[in-house]
Amino acid sequence: MILNSFGSRIKELRTEKMMPQLDLAKASGIDRAQISKIEKGKINVTLETIDKLAFALNIELKELMNLSIDDTIHPFVKWAGGKTQILNKLKSFLPTNYNEYYEPFVGGGALLFSLRPKVAHINDQNYELVCAYKCFKNKEDFNSLKFSLKEHEKKHSEEYYYQVRALDKDSNYNNFSLAEKASRMIYLNKACFNGLYRVNSKGYFNVPSGKKEKVNTFDEDNFIALEKFFTNNKITITSDDFEIAVKNAKAGDFVYFDPPYDVYPDKNGFVDYGKEGFGKEEQIRLCKCYTDLNKKGVKVMLSNHNTEFINELYKDFNIHVIDAKRMINSNPNGRGNVQEVIITNY
Numbered sequence: 520m521i522l523n524s525f526g527s528r529i530k531e532l533r534t535e536k537m538m539p540q541l542d543l544a545k546a547s548g549i550d551r552a553q554i555s556k557i558e559k560g561k562i563n564v565t566l567e568t569i570d571k572l573a574f575a576l577n578i579e580l581k582e583l584m585n586l587s588i589d590d591t592i593h594p595f596v597k598w599a600g601g602k603t604q605i606l607n608k609l610k611s612f613l614p615t616n617y618n619e620y621y622e623p624f625v626g627g628g629a630l631l632f633s634l635r636p637k638v639a640h641i642n643d644q645n646y647e648l649v650c651a652y653k654c655f656k657n658k659e660d661f662n663s664l665k666f667s668l669k670e671h672e673k674k675h676s677e678e679y680y681y682q683v684r685a686l687d688k689d690s691n692y693n694n695f696s697l698a699e700k701a702s703r704m705i706y707l708n709k710a711c712f713n714g715l716y717r718v719n720s721k722g723y724f725n726v727p728s729g730k731k732e733k734v735n736t737f738d739e740d741n742f743i744a745l746e747k748f749f750t751n752n753k754i755t756i757t758s759d760d761f762e763i764a765v766k767n768a769k770a771g772d773f774v775y776f777d778p779p780y781d782v783y784p785d786k787n788g789f790v791d792y793g794k795e796g797f798g799k800e801e802q803i804r805l806c807k808c809y810t811d812l813n814k815k816g817v818k819v820m821l822s823n824h825n826t827e828f829i830n831e832l833y834k835d836f837n838i839h840v841i842d843a844k845r846m847i848n849s850n851p852n853g854r855g856n857v858q859e860v861i862i863t864n865y
């Protein structure tokens with residue numbers, strides 16, 4: 520990231536001064552091919568080189584090093600129900616201030632990564648997904664994850680996909696390391712049909728291959744920024760039921776609930792993230808949890824489909840209706856525009 524920023528800065532300054540690469544090469548005494556590599560962020564630079572470049576560009580070192588480092592982060596998996604599409608709308612309903620951040624149905628974490636809170640408690644019942652999040656907190660696991668993902672990329676083929684998919688049926692699966700479980704999940708997510716995560720009634724991943732010739736499993740810059748985010752902030756990561764995940768939330772904290780959607784009576788929506796499913800009973804249990812948090816003085820926001828059932832359940836709170844686009848659905852008829860609600864108690 521730092522090399523990319525430095526390269527972009529040199530290019531930006533050189534262009535400002537309308538200086539071709541060859542002129543900068545002559546003025547600095549640095550080979551033109553090397554300047555090209557520096558601008559692309561492909562090679563490391565010494566202090567001496569930086570000094571020569573500053574001299575040739577006729578600017579102070581301090582000004583040359585005024586780098587804008589892009590440390591934005593985004594989801595590392597494509598997740599059904601992911602909130603990237605409606606992020607701006609969602610953010611317009613956030614409370615103005617809060618203490619600790621809770622996201623008990625974190626999924627791909629679109630809102631978490633956009634807000635980058637200093638103290639957060641994230642949770643998802645999907646154990647493999649949580650393994651992936653945990654890898655960003657520990658250097659050794661992080662390096663093993665990257666190594667293992669590169670291996671999957673190298674070995675990828677139709678046949679290999681199905682071998683990896685079947686690994687959760689292997690009696691040895693429980694002995695897999697955190698990074699191995701995480702990399703299997705990320706690889707399957709990137710290589711499977713439509714970026715869907717679905718397990719069958721026995722809890723085994725069962726999505727067919729996406730028939731891709733080449734699979735890119737991660738974006739290096741994003742991974743580096745993710746590792747920085749998870750190690751520089753106080754983020755607890757759990758894989759529990761949502762009720763357990765929010766039990767320590769206190770007055771002034773903020774909880775964002777993004778549960779599996781309630782289904783429209785006329786549409787076959789995707790709700791089966793895990794083997795247990797998330798039906799009406801679960802939505803009722805969640806509403807009780809929402810109400811209990813409200814009584815404790817916790818700020819709570821929840822998103823769901825704009826169904827009659829959800830409107831009735833949350834009728835005592837503020838219900839905002841928004842238009843959203845559904846990108847992932849096992850049934851193509853379920854894709855397209857739908858209405859969602861954002862429910863707040865503030």
Ligand SMILES: C[S@@+](CC[C@H](N)C(=O)[O-])C[C@H]1O[C@@H](n2cnc3c(N)ncnc32)[C@H](O)[C@@H]1O
Pocket residue numbers: 598599600601602603623624625626627628629630642643644645759760761762777778779780792793796797
């Ligand atoms: C709608 S997705 C979350 C989407 C996410 N906010 C995003 O931006 O990608 C719902 C998530 O809830 C998880 N989940 C389902 N039942 C749960 C439960 N009882 N407790 C905690 N998490 C659960 C699923 O594994 C799934 O990842």
